[in-house]
Amino acid sequence: MSKIRVYELAKQLNITSKSLIAQLKDLDIKIVNHMSTIDSEQAELIKELLNDETSENKVNQKYNNEIKKTENKKKDKGINKKEKKAYSKKQDENKNYASEKQNKQVNSNLENKELKKIKLPPSIKVGEFSDKISRPPSEVIKKLMLLGIMATINQEIDFDSASMIAEEFGYIAIEDKENNHQEDFIVQEKEDKPEDLVKRPPVITVMGHVDHGKTSLLDAIRKTKITQKEAGGITQHIGAYMVNINGEKITFLDTPGHEAFTAMRSRGASITDIAVLVVAADDGVMPQTVEAINHAKAANVPIIVAINKIDKSTASPDKIKQELTEYGLIPEEWGGDTICVPVSAVTHEGIDNLLEMILLVAEMQELKANPNKRARGSVIEAKLEKGRGTVATLLVETGTIHIGDAIVAGTAHGRVRAMIDDKGKRIKKAGPSMPIEILGLSEVPVPGETFYVVKDDKLARNIAEKNKEVIRERQLNQTQKISLDDLFTKIKEGEVKEISVIIKADVQGSIEALKQSLERLSNDEVKIKIIHSGVGAISESDVMLASASNAIIVGFNVRPDNNAQNLAEKEKVDIRLYRVIYNAIEDMQDAMKGILEPEYKEQVVGRAEVRQIFRVPNIGTIAGCHVIDGKINRNNQVRIIRDGIVIHEGSISSLKRFKDDVKEIASGYECGLGIENYNDIKEGDIIEGFTMIEVSK
Known part of the structure; x- marks a missing residue:
C-alpha cells in the first residue's frame, strides 16, 4: 500500500501543514510532524472529510456574518441622545480632574522657592x-x-x-x-498588531566546515560561479543573496567556513531563521561543523543538514548521520526531528528536495513581519570604496527602508543615497528579509551592529555622537582604571614579551576575523597585541605608527602604495601581505615558536600603470602600460592593484613593444600587456610584476 507524507497532503488540500496537523489531531489521528506518513486510503478519507467540513464552514460563516450585520444595524439605531449626553459629560469631568491635578502639582513645586x-x-x-x-x-x-x-x-x-x-x-x-542613550532616542517599537503582519521570506544561513561545498551548493542554487572569484577557493567575506523558487523567495547568507570566521558565523546564526548545515559525505563531522551546530543551537534556530558530495565514490551518508547523532541531531528516518537531505552541488541531485524542505520548515515557523513602519535590521558587511564612499551590506529584519531615509548604525549615520539589491540593480525601497547595499553612511559601521531608520538627520547624528562618547568613555576607563592586583601582576610579568601588530584589510569583517585569530595565539611566553586596525590600503601613517611602536604590519587583500613601501624599507618595518587568512595565522604561529625559516621570498621587480585599454577580437583585453618603476619581465607573475586593493594575481600572456614581442620592458618605456584568463583591466590600475627568490637558511 502506497503512503503519502503530511506536507504533500497539505499541498493537495491547499492548506498549511500546521493547520492540517491540528485538524488531524482533532480527528484522533496520531501525527508526529510534517514528515510523518499516512496510508493512501486514509489520505483519501481525510480529503473527503475535510472538504465536507470546509464547505459546511463556509455556509455557517456566511450565515453568521449576515446575523452580525443585522445586529450591528440595530445597535446603531438603539443609541439614544441621553447616552451621548452622559458620555460627553463624563469626558468633561475627566478633563477638569486632570487640570486640577496639574494645578496642584505646579502649586506644590512653587512652594519650594529656595531651590x-x-x-x-x-x-x-x-x-x-x-x-x-x-x-x-x-x-x-x-x-x-x-x-x-x-x-x-x-x-x-x-x-x-x-x-x-x-x-x-x-x-x-x-x-x-x-x-x-540610543534606546531612548529611538522611538520604542510598539508590538505589531496581528493584522499588520505579512508573510516574509525566510533567511537561511549556510554553515559548515571549510571545503565542504557551501558556496558550491549556493552556486548550484543560484547558477553562478562565486567560488572562482575567491582566493584559495574559500569564502572569506559574508554575502547575502535572494533567490526565487517557484514564486517563493528565500534569502541566503553564505558565511565563511574557516575557523577564523567564528564571529562572522555567529552573526549569521543570530539573524537567521533556518540554518543549513553542509557536511561532506566523504569527509564527516569536523571541528567547524560542531562549532556551526553550537551557533545554530545557541540562536535557537532549526537545522537542516545537507549531506553534500554524494556523487563521490567514497561518500557514506549513513556514516554522517551516525556522527550527527553524537551532537543531538537525530535524522527523521531514525525517529528524530532533524531533516537530512543528500545533495550534490556538482550533479545538482537533491537540490530541489533541499529547497522544498527549506520552504516547508519556513512554513511551519509562520515567519511574518510588519513592512509598514521604519526599518530595523543588521549590518552584514561594510567597506570603503573609492568614488562611492562607505558601502554597507544590510539585512532588513522589519519595516521598509527607502531612498532618502535617515539611518544610524552604531557610530555611523547618514541618509540613504542609493540602494542596490544582490543582483546589482538600483532599487527605491526594501522590505523585510531583503539584503541590500547602501551608500551614504558617514563611516564604516561594525558588522553585526543593528541599524535603525529614524525620523531625521539630526536625531541620527545625536545617536551616533552619543555612541561615540560611550565607546570613548569605556576606552578611557579601561586604560585609566588599574587595581593594585593588576599592578602586581604586571611587575611579575616583567619577562613577558609582546608582539605589536597593525592590521589593514579590504573589509571590516576580515579585520575582525584576523584580530580574533591572532589574539587567540597568545600564550604565557608571548602576547600578540593589536595596536591598530583599519579598512583600506597600507598608508605612510600606518608605517610611521609601526616604526614608532616597533610593530609588524599585516595586510589582508591590500597593498602598500609606493610612498608607504619606500618608507617601510627606510624604517625597516616588516610588512606581511596575505590573500588567504590561514597563511597569516600559520606564519604568526611559526614566528612565535621561533621556527620561521622561509625558503622563498617575494621580490617586486617592477610596476606599470595602465594608461589605455585595447579590446582585440579572439584575444581579449590588452593593457597599454607605462612602466613607472623597475622593469616588467615576460616570465614574471603579476598582480593587478586597484585603489590599493589586490583584485587579481596571474601570469603574463603577451608582452609587446609596438608590434614586436619582447622579453622585458624597462622603466620609462611603454608596452602592450595581456594577462592570462583575465580581461577586467581598467585605466589607472597598477600592474605589479614579482618573482619568488630563494633565501638561504
Whole structure:
C-alpha cells in the first residue's frame, strides 16, 4: 500500500501543514510532524472529510456574518441622545480632574522657592555639571571627594551623585530622560498588531566546515560561479543573496567556513531563521561543523543538514548521520526531528528536495513581519570604496527602508543615497528579509551592529555622537582604571614579551576575523597585541605608527602604495601581505615558536600603470602600460592593484613593444600587456610584476 507524507497532503488540500496537523489531531489521528506518513486510503478519507467540513464552514460563516450585520444595524439605531449626553459629560469631568491635578502639582513645586530646578541627564561630565550649576569645577570635585568619589573634570558621574551635589549648592535636580542613550532616542517599537503582519521570506544561513561545498551548493542554487572569484577557493567575506523558487523567495547568507570566521558565523546564526548545515559525505563531522551546530543551537534556530558530495565514490551518508547523532541531531528516518537531505552541488541531485524542505520548515515557523513602519535590521558587511564612499551590506529584519531615509548604525549615520539589491540593480525601497547595499553612511559601521531608520538627520547624528562618547568613555576607563592586583601582576610579568601588530584589510569583517585569530595565539611566553586596525590600503601613517611602536604590519587583500613601501624599507618595518587568512595565522604561529625559516621570498621587480585599454577580437583585453618603476619581465607573475586593493594575481600572456614581442620592458618605456584568463583591466590600475627568490637558511 502506497503512503503519502503530511506536507504533500497539505499541498493537495491547499492548506498549511500546521493547520492540517491540528485538524488531524482533532480527528484522533496520531501525527508526529510534517514528515510523518499516512496510508493512501486514509489520505483519501481525510480529503473527503475535510472538504465536507470546509464547505459546511463556509455556509455557517456566511450565515453568521449576515446575523452580525443585522445586529450591528440595530445597535446603531438603539443609541439614544441621553447616552451621548452622559458620555460627553463624563469626558468633561475627566478633563477638569486632570487640570486640577496639574494645578496642584505646579502649586506644590512653587512652594519650594529656595531651590532652583535643574535638568540633568542619567550621566554627566564633571565639567558640564559645574557649568550648569555655575560653580567652579574645583568645588564640585571637593564635594565629590567628601562623598568618596574620586573624579576628574572630564570623568562622568551618575544622576544620583550629581543630584546630591546640586542640592548642596541650592538646586533641585530632575532627570532628563530625553538626553538618554540610543534606546531612548529611538522611538520604542510598539508590538505589531496581528493584522499588520505579512508573510516574509525566510533567511537561511549556510554553515559548515571549510571545503565542504557551501558556496558550491549556493552556486548550484543560484547558477553562478562565486567560488572562482575567491582566493584559495574559500569564502572569506559574508554575502547575502535572494533567490526565487517557484514564486517563493528565500534569502541566503553564505558565511565563511574557516575557523577564523567564528564571529562572522555567529552573526549569521543570530539573524537567521533556518540554518543549513553542509557536511561532506566523504569527509564527516569536523571541528567547524560542531562549532556551526553550537551557533545554530545557541540562536535557537532549526537545522537542516545537507549531506553534500554524494556523487563521490567514497561518500557514506549513513556514516554522517551516525556522527550527527553524537551532537543531538537525530535524522527523521531514525525517529528524530532533524531533516537530512543528500545533495550534490556538482550533479545538482537533491537540490530541489533541499529547497522544498527549506520552504516547508519556513512554513511551519509562520515567519511574518510588519513592512509598514521604519526599518530595523543588521549590518552584514561594510567597506570603503573609492568614488562611492562607505558601502554597507544590510539585512532588513522589519519595516521598509527607502531612498532618502535617515539611518544610524552604531557610530555611523547618514541618509540613504542609493540602494542596490544582490543582483546589482538600483532599487527605491526594501522590505523585510531583503539584503541590500547602501551608500551614504558617514563611516564604516561594525558588522553585526543593528541599524535603525529614524525620523531625521539630526536625531541620527545625536545617536551616533552619543555612541561615540560611550565607546570613548569605556576606552578611557579601561586604560585609566588599574587595581593594585593588576599592578602586581604586571611587575611579575616583567619577562613577558609582546608582539605589536597593525592590521589593514579590504573589509571590516576580515579585520575582525584576523584580530580574533591572532589574539587567540597568545600564550604565557608571548602576547600578540593589536595596536591598530583599519579598512583600506597600507598608508605612510600606518608605517610611521609601526616604526614608532616597533610593530609588524599585516595586510589582508591590500597593498602598500609606493610612498608607504619606500618608507617601510627606510624604517625597516616588516610588512606581511596575505590573500588567504590561514597563511597569516600559520606564519604568526611559526614566528612565535621561533621556527620561521622561509625558503622563498617575494621580490617586486617592477610596476606599470595602465594608461589605455585595447579590446582585440579572439584575444581579449590588452593593457597599454607605462612602466613607472623597475622593469616588467615576460616570465614574471603579476598582480593587478586597484585603489590599493589586490583584485587579481596571474601570469603574463603577451608582452609587446609596438608590434614586436619582447622579453622585458624597462622603466620609462611603454608596452602592450595581456594577462592570462583575465580581461577586467581598467585605466589607472597598477600592474605589479614579482618573482619568488630563494633565501638561504
